[in-house]
Amino acid sequence: MAPTTRSPFRRTLALLASAAILAQAGVSGVAYAQTAPEAAAPGVATPAPPAAVQTAPAPAAPQQTPAIQSAVPGNGPASVADLAEGLLDAVVNISTSQNVKDDEGVGPAPRAPDGSPFQEFFNDFFDKKQGNKGPNHNVSSLGSGFVIDPAGYIVTNNHVIEGADDIEVNFANGSKLKAKLIGTDTKTDLSVLKVEPKVPLKAVKFGDSSEMRIGDWVMAIGNPFGFGGSVTVGIISGRGRNINAGPYDNFIQTDAAINKGNSGGPLFNMKGEVIGINTAIISPSGGSIGIGFSVPSELASGVVAQLREYGETRRGWLGVRIQPVTDDIADSLGLDTAKGALVAGVIKGGPVDDGSIKAGDVILKFDGKAVNEMRDLPRVVAESAVGKQVDVVVLRDGKEQTVKVTLGRLEDSDQAAASGGSQDGVITPDPDENNDMDQPDTGDQVQPAPDAPNQNQGQDQATPDTGTPKNVLGLSLSLLSPETRKAFGIAESVDGVVVTEVTPGSASAEKGLKPGDVIVEVAQEFMKSPDAVASKVQALKREGRRNAQLMIASANGDLRFVAVPME
Numbered sequence: 001m002a003p004t005t006r007s008p009f010r011r012t013l014a015l016l017a018s019a020a021i022l023a024q025a026g027v028s029g030v031a032y033a034q035t036a037p038e039a040a041a042p043g044v045a046t047p048a049p050p051a052a053v054q055t056a057p058a059p060a061a062p063q064q065t066p067a068i069q070s071a072v073p074g075n076g077p078a079s080v081a082d083l084a085e086g087l088l089d090a091v092v093n094i095s096t097s098q099n100v101k102d103d104e105g106v107g108p109a110p111r112a113p114d115g116s117p118f119q120e121f122f123n124d125f126f127d128k129k130q131g132n133k134g135p136n137h138n139v140s141s142l143g144s145g146f147v148i149d150p151a152g153y154i155v156t157n158n159h160v161i162e163g164a165d166d167i168e169v170n171f172a173n174g175s176k177l178k179a180k181l182i183g184t185d186t187k188t189d190l191s192v193l194k195v196e197p198k199v200p201l202k203a204v205k206f207g208d209s210s211e212m213r214i215g216d217w218v219m220a221i222g223n224p225f226g227f228g229g230s231v232t233v234g235i236i237s238g239r240g241r242n243i244n245a246g247p248y249d250n251f252i253q254t255d256a257a258i259n260k261g262n263s264g265g266p267l268f269n270m271k272g273e274v275i276g277i278n279t280a281i282i283s284p285s286g287g288s289i290g291i292g293f294s295v296p297s298e299l300a301s302g303v304v305a306q307l308r309e310y311g312e313t314r315r316g317w318l319g320v321r322i323q324p325v326t327d328d329i330a331d332s333l334g335l336d337t338a339k340g341a342l343v344a345g346v347i348k349g350g351p352v353d354d355g356s357i358k359a360g361d362v363i364l365k366f367d368g369k370a371v372n373e374m375r376d377l378p379r380v381v382a383e384s385a386v387g388k389q390v391d392v393v394v395l396r397d398g399k400e401q402t403v404k405v406t407l408g409r410l411e412d413s414d415q416a417a418a419s420g421g422s423q424d425g426v427i428t429p430d431p432d433e434n435n436d437m438d439q440p441d442t443g444d445q446v447q448p449a450p451d452a453p454n455q456n457q458g459q460d461q462a463t464p465d466t467g468t469p470k471n472v473l474g475l476s477l478s479l480l481s482p483e484t485r486k487a488f489g490i491a492e493s494v495d496g497v498v499v500t501e502v503t504p505g506s507a508s509a510e511k512g513l514k515p516g517d518v519i520v521e522v523a524q525e526f527m528k529s530p531d532a533v534a535s536k537v538q539a540l541k542r543e544g545r546r547n548a549q550l551m552i553a554s555a556n557g558d559l560r561f562v563a564v565p566m567e
Helices: 008-028 081-085 118-130 297-310 327-333 376-382 412-419 482-488 530-542
Strands: 091-101 136-149 153-157 166-170 176-178 180-185 190-194 217-222 230-241 251-254 266-268 274-281 292-296 320-324 341-346 362-366 389-396 399-406 475-479 497-502 518-522 547-553 559-565
Touching: 081 217, 091 153, 136 217, 136 274, 153 274, 153 297, 180 297, 190 297, 217 274, 251 274, 274 297, 292 297, 320 559, 327 547, 327 559, 341 559, 362 376, 475 530, 482 497, 497 530, 518 530, 530 547
Parallel strands: none
Antiparallel strands: 091 136, 091 166, 136 153, 153 190, 166 176, 180 190, 217 230, 217 266, 230 251, 251 292, 266 274, 274 292, 320 341, 341 362, 362 389, 389 399, 475 497, 497 518, 518 547, 547 559
């Protein structure tokens, strides 16, 4: 086949037509990669695009459009460098040393103090194994702290400096000063130190942690593993955490990295205010897994102020024994939800021994603050000033009442004897006694005490009232008498109706009732006899109640409340 030839004129027309189509595609929005249009050849008119393709009139003049930009972010999240720069000088490293006798350190293996460098750990381990220590040796530890006053007052954790013979504060500029312990509070794990600087120190102030919300950004600065001046950033992951570290647990949870050595360091908000003191972590490995806990400033600031002023804490004291309000107890009291703190007893000689608050009351508000659960009450009482008169809202006889009480002062030494070692402004039940009201007692609940009287033998034995049902709520009941008191070791100060047997599998057994317990009240009415108990239970059933609230006294007189379902 002969080669085909085309005239230059036809080739030019084809090129012009192609250029027109491409130009129209740019106008109609079909082509997304735009570039600056090319000018037509001089003296050559550009043909109009076909009518079927044209969707909008061509612009009067060509416009320059920017080239496509990459979708990859340029600078990342906003920097906290300026914020950190202004705070680093106020955060200090704290090192302590303690003189320990050799026999005090004998154990399976030496344990590295929190935050100590690994080299010191291994030296301590091998020195002890090789017997290179003398009669005494020094144990050192590292932690963090922060300056709250340019005059030299520093806050840290109690566990950082506890038992230390020597405390040294290391500043960001490399200077070191010996520190004196001003005061410490083991219940909140806080301590205040004092150094004597030659020039005023850089200080930070407390913010209001109550304003912080879950999801707010926070920044921690401290001395993790001996690496001073370390900054980490995260958010508030939770509030009001109870980790059983003390009676006033109300921790802020954060995912900002906190490790060993961060203890005592500050947790800042984005204004540069201290809203928490980093205290504890949860970590199977010993390193950060994003679950750290800080003492909130709303609790810490008051404690620190008292330690600075008095060298000790001076907490309010209400003088009541409390327990949780369970769902069953709430139902028996007519509460719509389980809330408040149930008063199980009033301490003789305490601030409310005048009858202003009674056993069986449910404290719903204290000094304007809601008591949503039992553990809220000890904290708000402790934070209140000694001698302050406060309004307390209680639920009594099914109605809310407001009573005025004047707080006493919680004296650790005096209250330790009165409460068996649990002092927190109010006295909570003994951990070994009815720890979980909803769990059955693990002991033998069926058999009475070995010397308990047999109700079917002898006329001199104590027996239930004539006609009283043998079983009330799964309980065999008897009058209190000299014989039953002796058999169960019940104190003379205890009065009511004694439980002699508990039916296995009954609701009472599941609630932990056992032989020797004494029923003092049912639904806030004093019980004099087994018949009275049976009558009151029947009355509650007729009222449509599902649970009977019992005030139970142990043999030594300690009180607690138990809500027993009425089957």
